[in-house]
Amino acid sequence: MGLIGSNWLVVPIVLPLATATLAMLVGRRSAPYLGLLTASGILLSVAAIGLTVLEEGTIRYQLGGWEAPLGINLYADGLAVFMLLMTAIVGAAVSAYAVGYFTSRQDESGRVAGDSGDRSGSFWVLWMFLWASLNGLFLSADAFNLYVTLEIMGLSAAGLVTLERRQSALSSGMRYLFVTLLGSLAYLMGVALLYGALGALDLATLGELMYPGAATWSALALITLGMALKTGLFPLHFWMPAAYSNAISPASALLAGLVGKASFYLLLRLWFDVFDGGLGPGPGQVLGLLGAAAIVWGAVMAVRQRRLKRLLAYSSVSQIGYLFVLFSLATTASWGFDAWSGGVYHAFSHACAKAAMFMSAGAIVRSVGHDDLDRMQGVGQQMPLAVAGFALGGVTLMGLPPTGGFTAKWLLVSASLESGQWWIAVVLLAGGVLAALYVLRFLNPALIQVKVGPVARPATQNLEVTAFVLAFGSFFLALLSAPLLALLRIGTPFASVLLVGTP
Amino acid sequence: MSPVTFYLLSSVGIFVVCLYGLIVHAHLIRKILALNMMGSAVFLLLTGVARRGELTDPVPHAMVLTGIVVAVSATAFALAVARRLYEECGRAYLPEEDPEDLSEEREG
Amino acid sequence: MSFAELLPLLVILSSALASFVIFFLRDDRSRLRTSIYLGGEIVKLGLVLVMLQGIYVGAQYELRVPLLPDIDFLLQANELAMLFLILSAGLWLLTTLYSIGYLRHAPNRARFFGFFGLSVSATAGIALSGNLFTFFIFYELLTLVTYPLVVHRETPAAMRIGRQYLVYTLGGGVVLLAGIVSLQLVAGSLEFVAGGTLTGDEASPAILIAIFALLIGGLGVKNAFVPLHSWLPAAMIAPTPVSALLHGVAVVKAGAFGIVRVIHEIYGIELAAELGVTLPVAILASFTIIYGSIKAISQDELKKRLAYSTVSQVSFIALGVSLVGYLDTVGGVAHLVHQGIMKVTLFFCAGVIAETIGVKYVSKMGGVGRRMPWTMGAFALGSLGMIGVPPMAGFVSKWYLGVGAIEAGQPWVIAVLVTSTVLNTVYFLPVLYVSFFGKPTGEWQEERPHTRFEADWLLLFPTLAVAGLVFLIGLFAGWELSPLGWAELIASRQWEGQFGN
């Protein structure tokens, strides 16, 4: 079992890579089917990995049998599986969405685009590369492999943004590319410093050898900078609204749902596995503070937007804040695991919800031909499913039960109160109300009835259904808290806390 | 000053200077160049690190090699995008603001 | 899973599933929709009755599913839960019949009935919650599923009000959540336990008081404590069945019910009294009672007047349970049902009048009593009940509250009761006077053709049924299965020994 079980680890990386290559060859006709097939394959393999991890604990797999430091090691613990699962679910949904998205002849601005088939082919290639890099990133057990997957991820993501041949898409894609390259380089610099200081790349080894010193401090700072840039932590989110809103909607969904989470995961992984909680309480406080600021600032800016997709982008700025709050909460104290798992849970539920919302937004934009919030009247009449999907996703952002956002918020608030940092709890809770405000910023005009709705545009039934299903599924994520939290316990850096903390 | 320290310092110097360049130069090619140079700075550091012990450490070399591959492909991609941007809007600069952000004009 | 475990879940799901199916039916398939919906309702009512009988003879219904570390999703039926449950399930049936008549030709009926059923499910969940965590889940769900009903008309004004509604209720939810999380950290348990979960040793009194303030502050939004009440009159923009069942009963009661739970089954009346937190609640409730009544006087729009009356009346529940006495607790809990039925009656009447002859303002109600004597008769019963005229239901609550207040040594409450009675008279009697003795101000705006009855029978009959209930549950309050009798059962079984006597 062990052999078969650990071999599963390769599948989520190799399978999309193979598909990407194949997709380049087969062309745009069959690429969607390949994509769907891959998606189901990945879902299956992730499920298998998940079950194995649940049963047997963490898995380590040496590619080709080479041991660290020379060989490439894959490592799956609860956190990695959790992220894989998130990626698989969102990825599968986006794949299904993309099939519908590219069969329609018109692009979002309503013009007939001659190259839409072309874009479809590129989309599948880029997306499969992206998926492979994401899975690789979650499973990598050494710092340099992480860099490689990070770069592949950044490049394919930037590619997805620039798929659209509009000036706005190109320029925001360009900007995104610079940012992501800069982030990767900062990360590589950090890794170089670490290697210089500790002489290892394997994460577990690095964690064991870690000592505070000039090199490790600098490495921490650089890696933090790189990941903060790539995740779009306030105030370094300057590239985000443009990139998210100008990309085509499936790409937006992937960027907002998954890519941001991957860089966050990387930071999380290094912070607690390697840097032992940020080498002291100070840096964590900075990130927590910025996270809290992001929650408020992002939400305020989201309310101020006039365009649907920009609103969603700023909402991501705000929601990312929730993730970073955990850095100031997760310490070795008894609430550490609560904070850590709360943040991770938030990543999961936000990924599903935000992807669903971008997908809904895409369907709406495609149907009405614009994403001007002030002209959304009658959309609710015309596209009830899309609006419902958006609303359900919005509920997750508000953090209401029974969405996953609620579990996350509960855990984070609980941790922040327990640690005595009640001001974080205030921000977290206020963020929920602010989220309601920006969700309503769309729903309010959209639900207003008009005598004659916007002229009927291409059928977007499939897009709406996909978005709705994802939103509806993620709506009940809180009900899965018990098994998912059990999964997260496997191999968590807070194992010691758990033994003491919970009965 | 040991050679390692020298490499380290010069690498950091190059990294910072190029970072400055990336930020202040508007022209896309300059930005791409700056990024490339930053990459080189990191490679410099890695090669320096490899010389730290008695024996030359092969791992950083492998990393540099991989890094160069990545840098090459990233540069190629960046150049392609820059070229397409130039074709689409006739300039090789990034607008400081998202053009669709605050524009009053609306599609319709 | 045994039947006893499953039953609470089934009670919640029976309405939820029916509603869910309805979402996917086309709007014009009204016969199928109605049969599914009514089927769900009858199943639910049947289950509730089975459960009621079981509880009466002492059976246990409990469903426990672990959800978060140390926190379970817990559904638990007990006497108090049944009181709220039977109220919501019973009134739901009547309100549904009424809604069918009310929305006969309106668009978006599938959505309306769907969310309506979900709201009732959420209310059932609130009733059956066995701990604050579960309570909160359903509490927030109720907020969510009532939002589409508030904005059902989909006009810009409705949307604006919907936004206000959501911000208020979510804001309250946030505060409540803060309170619940803190409580979990302090006490380690959120379960509703007769006599209170807390012993008072968990933390310093200051912290316990702060948590109490958070909990009551959060619940106070839905309970419409002044100054957190302004969403309620605004929400009257919703269709009348919504105003009647949800804003007259379910939503505000969710807050009131939560307050009952917190005071009696989280803190326990003794600890609460010891901490000195009950008096502020009582004062807040009293202030709300009087303020709401005063505001009601100046409202010309009938539904607004009723809304402010709700603001005022709901706080009697909080007042009753915060007075630390046996009798006023009974009165407060009984008022939970009494106020619900009375308010539904009044809203139904307002709806019938508005639908049949297009009259929405008190000043234009001259002659309505002659045109629609049955409806106005029902309105008279409801409003006399609100005033507290015996033998209507409202009198019984006021009696228990007043006598209990004296027994508990809080004579000032009598002044509140009397002031409220006078103010209620001032804002209800003119309505009756104008409609029975006033002259019509002109042609009715949009009169529906006069059928065999004075209004659509689907509107009229439920109205008369609830009006009859207002009278009967007051008249037969002494019967042991009346709301009052049940409230006494609750107080004696669940909270026995908490009171000094």
Place this chain on the structure above:
Amino acid sequence: MNLEGLLSVLWPAALVLPLLLAAGMTYKGTRALSIALTPLSPLPALGLAVFGEDAGVDLPYILIGMSLGLTDATRVFLLFTALLWTIAAVYARGYMANDYRQPRFFAFFLITMTGNLGLIMSRDLASFYLFFSLMSFFAYGMVVHEATEKARKAAHVYLIMTILAEACLLPAVLITAGVTGTIDLGAVPAGLAGSEARDTVVLLATLGFGVKAGAFTLHLWLPLAHPAAPTPASAVLSGTMIKAGLLGWMLLIPAGEVPMPFWGVLFMAAGLVAAFYGVLVGLTQGQPKTILAYSSISQMGFMTAVLGAAIAVPEAWPVALFAIPIYAAHHALIKGALFLGVGVAERTEESRHRFQRLLVIGGLVLAALALAGAPLTSGAAAKDYLKGITDLAPLPWDNVLYSGLDLAAVGSTLIMARFLFAVWPPAGGQEQRPPALLFVPWLVSVGGVAALVLFLPETLAELPGLLLTFEALWPLAAGVLLVTVAWYLDRRFGGKPRERLVPAVPEGDLLIPVTRSLSLVRRGWKSHAAPSLERSVKFVTDQGEAYASELVKIRTAADRLESWAQVWIVAGALALMLVLTVLALSVLV
């Protein structure tokens, strides 16, 4: 079925039957039958009053546990109340025969009656309050029935006063139940006597029941409402319902348990003032029904004053418990006969039937004499019973009461004379007879008045001694003398002294200054308080607007900040700051 079984059904039936008939008014098909049966509806209660001594029934499932029953005192109350309602019901059928609003009137009539009977029969606080408010509120429908401007105004005042009364009664009842821990009316006075809340309850009860009983200063509604209602309603309003207030006092005030000199004196003083005030104002009135209403105020003053003595001195309580019901019964029947007589006389005016006219005049005179306490009438005995208490009253008050009652009897004579002048049916006219449905019940009531003496709790042998006393005679004689003198003077000077001496007091007397001062307050509010309030509201809203514009400024500033952060240099600087901060903190902390 034996008598007991029959009785136990009769108790609830006495209350349910009229309600059923009232419900019958709502449906066309049963309307006629219900109206026809209305006169029968008080009969069960009447039967209970006659046969139902010491019996009772408990209905624990009603309200808070209803308990019905009778004591000696309430039995008398029930007796005359049921009787008068029966008579009024028959009369009303005739009176209302041509009124299309008949069903509505009878519905209110029946429910009010239920309240009136029920409050006498109830033996627990809650039911008492229930029936009392039932009666109070539904009487509104009878007062307003004519729907004239006058009736509306009267009903309006009535309603406001009733609400105020309820506002006093509700707390009184609640506090009583709270402090005594019981709702049994038999146990309430004892429980209340020793409690701290006694004075509060007494105060509230005084005010609350005082409105119904027409106590001085609380009587504002009475001279308006009693005349405004249709005649049968006036009869029961003035005859029986007014006594409900009295009964309330007797039940709730713990007289006979502890001496309460303060309250006793208050009652005595207020009663005497009312006795004279009613007469004085009544004399100035022209409408016969208004005169009767003022007479009622005056007569209630008698009873109030005597009750006051019993409140002050517990020893007087048993006597009062005996005397007051009898006086109440006496007054109720007479007032009923007088009011109904007004209606009969109105319709007899233009009749040529001499006999009938004589009969009407005779009956009215008889009733008037009885009210004035003339010898050989029940009035003489009733007043004698009342005087029996005065001996027991505390010191200065025994004499004051004694002579007060006599003087007031003079007043009664005067006001009855005034009434007779007002109502005197003119001779001659057309051929028209009052319908039998008016005439017969009135005759019965007059007969009742005459026969009342026979039912006094005395043996026949003692009656003459009781009824033929000088004490009974002299006030009457004095009154008649005064009337004659006044009449002579009036004739002599052609009515001028009357115009000059007798000020025209408007109906509702004290109500006028009260409403004036209220409107003054309102005007003051409108001219002074309201503008300043508006100003302050405007100030607040202005502040709000200023705040809002500030908010807009902040918002645009936020927008600018956000776009500024998108500039590369700024972003770079921010990134650098982040690195440095993390570095610094990881080093330092």
